[in-house]
Amino acid sequence: MTQAQNCLTKECSSTEKSREKVLNPWVDITETDDALILTADMPGVAEEDIDITFHDHVLTIEASKTESEHEGLKPYYVEHAAGRYLRRFKVTEEVQRDGIEATLKDGVLRLTLPKAQPVVAQKIKVLTA
Secondary structure (H helix, E strand, O other), rough: OOHHHEEEOOOOOOOOOOOEEEOOOEEEEEEEOEEEEEEEEOOOOOOOOHEEEEEEEEEEEEEEOOOOOOOOOOOOOOOOOOOEEEEEEEEOOOEEEHEEEEEEOOEEEEEEEOOOOOOOOOOOOOOOO
């Protein structure tokens, strides 16, 4: 298992029961020397409709998508349905929570999770009293 796989693992189960359609966006997780990069396909979702939270080492991505309307056209066949996007990932201690950044461009959400610097042992000097 690679370092990136150890750091983020899919956690799909949810205790929330809803009749609302829940969409599970496709996600890729890649790694650089300094960060983990998560990209999620979220076509038709606006920036203001995305909610990303981090709590108890769980990164949650939620968003809502409304029906697409095309002026002067009636839907004939639609695969990009309206609904709610939801994905959860368990994040280990290796990530700097304060440095997580998110951008949305052309229907792709990109999260950058900077890796935490390793903790270095500190030598403590003993003083005579």
